[in-house]
Amino acid sequence: MTDTDVLVVGGGPVGLGAAVEARRAGLEVVVVEPRAGTIDKACGEGLMPGALRLLQGWDVDPPGRPIAGIRYCSGETAVSHRFVGPAGRGVRRTALHEALRRRAAELGVVTVTGRVDDVEVLTSRGTVRAAGVEARWLLACDGLHSTVRRRLGLDVDPDRPAAADARRGTDDRRRYGLRHHVGVAPWTDLVEVHWTPTAEVYVTPVADDVVGIAVLGPRGTDLDAAVAASPALARRVADAPVVSTTRGAGPLRQRSHRRAAGPVRLVGDASGYVDALTGEGLRVGWAQARAAVATLDDPEAYERAWRAATRDYRVLTAGLVRWATSPARPLVVPVARRAPRVFAGVVERLAR
Template sequence: MRDLLIAGGGPVGLATALYAARAGLDVGVVEPREGAIDKACGEGLMPGAVAALSDLGVALDGPDITGIRYLDGSRLAQAEFRHGAGRGVRRTTLHRAMSAAVLAAGVKTDPRAVREVVDRGDHLLVDGEPTRHLVAADGLHSPVRRMLGLDSPARRHRRYGQRCHAELAPWTSLVEVHWSDAAEAYVTPVGPGRVGVALLSEARGSFTDLLGGFPDLRERLADAPLGPVRGAGPLRQRARRLAAGRVLLVGDAAGYVDALTGEGISLGLAQARAAVAALVAGDPAAYPRAAARIGRRHELLTQSLLAATRHRRVRRHVVPAAAAWPRVFGACVDQLARPA
């Protein structure tokens, strides 16, 4: 009987597999999508995520990210990372690197979806296959979370994301966050001749229409070829519980607040490590408590910033306030950059 089956072969699912293999568990991954999986994300890894992936033996190819810059027209505030650089990595590049590490660790991926989970008390039957535990790392709209009745949809303040790549040399080693009255635009260097542009907003509209709210950025991108646009949302997702017997939820499947602070991968990696530690200790019920501790800082920062910036008058003061109190802004960026 297998020790652990992981539903979902994205970065957090693959990280869970690597932690499990390192711990000596017999682990397998189930993922219906084949090849390098792409999705709408900012593609900027915080220093904590870079350190965690390096510890897992994942080689990352991409430019260093040295900090974060907020812009609002002519006003700007920026802060450098204090404890190492982040990395701009295309999602497909990250997935290939992690897949290679998983393959090298001897973990096999089965190209199928999880259809049924039956609890047999001392083990599970996942589509008829016996396993002691199941980790659901199957994304924002997790089918396993929904299948087990752990879904708790968030109905208010729905936000959506869109991302494309611009064939343009990065003009800074910082992640730029452009603010408008209704949206944020994130610009991340992901290669010598490419930047990723991600837009977050409650408004539904085309990428081109939303980009119109950022005239300075639109002008900079005017002559740059743009790649396909990918979308995601609604971003806010909730789980009633992070564990149901022998099933644990990690990553976006465990619930998601918003991409505003860019900590998604860092948080998911820390959850993966905590989930495997709980299973190795024979105490899966310990995982939700550990996950709550891991996510407390992230949720506080993200929820506070979201709540404050829902009001247009407040949004207009975000960048001026960050510029007026550089030490406070720097401290916030430092908190975001630390390991979850």
């Protein structure tokens, strides 16, 4: 006997998405999460059209502002592309989390407030136990610094440079994110990415009177300094009040040896993460959640599905990060402007 079919560790957007998917498949689900209530975290908050489509397939439709495309900016140089198909949406992380919490509760997902300090795979029983709950399967959706990944020995040391980085004498993985909101009416329906000498500043419309500002850069990056390094953006928000707490995340680069171990599946950031540069974390995480539920009885099938779901993201994002952390960084926006079809192709791929 088990307490539930599926135990989801982590009650963030990916964990709740996994719980919703499992309930829609007719499985009993328990979510264990140490934080009560609505959870906020550092996030760019831009849902690309594909991510919004996944959400709406679960009957989740959070409020926000339409996102019609992407604009890259560097000084006076800019290049934009508007999505060919439906728009995405800028959504406050708290609004997204609350909408997913409501949907999970409507479907009968049981949420337990608790912390997973260890994971026990009960081989003789074919089950797994964590936080006092025994289940047939465990979906680890506990983020960048996943306890489940570490406890099961699936972690790859994030402080050890990959061989290619070591040969170059660089380590492009040590990047961090910061985010807060300012009270100003959005001036565009595009996500703006301002490329400064050392960081990328993302501006996302999330409400009629609020924009989110997120910064990606090396350790020690200061959000206010990054905004100031883009004079055009600094002028836009010069008199706007900060209306949320500054939150951070990182290091962003995380790797795992495998994504499946017996009855355990690593899902979302817990399974490995490249960077937030392309803004695909949630879409890829939800795609993994759907794949995990579809392949619960076949660990190797999940490994294949995970690779398929993340291949484009891993290749494109890793390439952009290498460019962004190289001496050629100042050429990113000028090259995109001179090759608008290539830029449009990249944006459309992100929109899927």
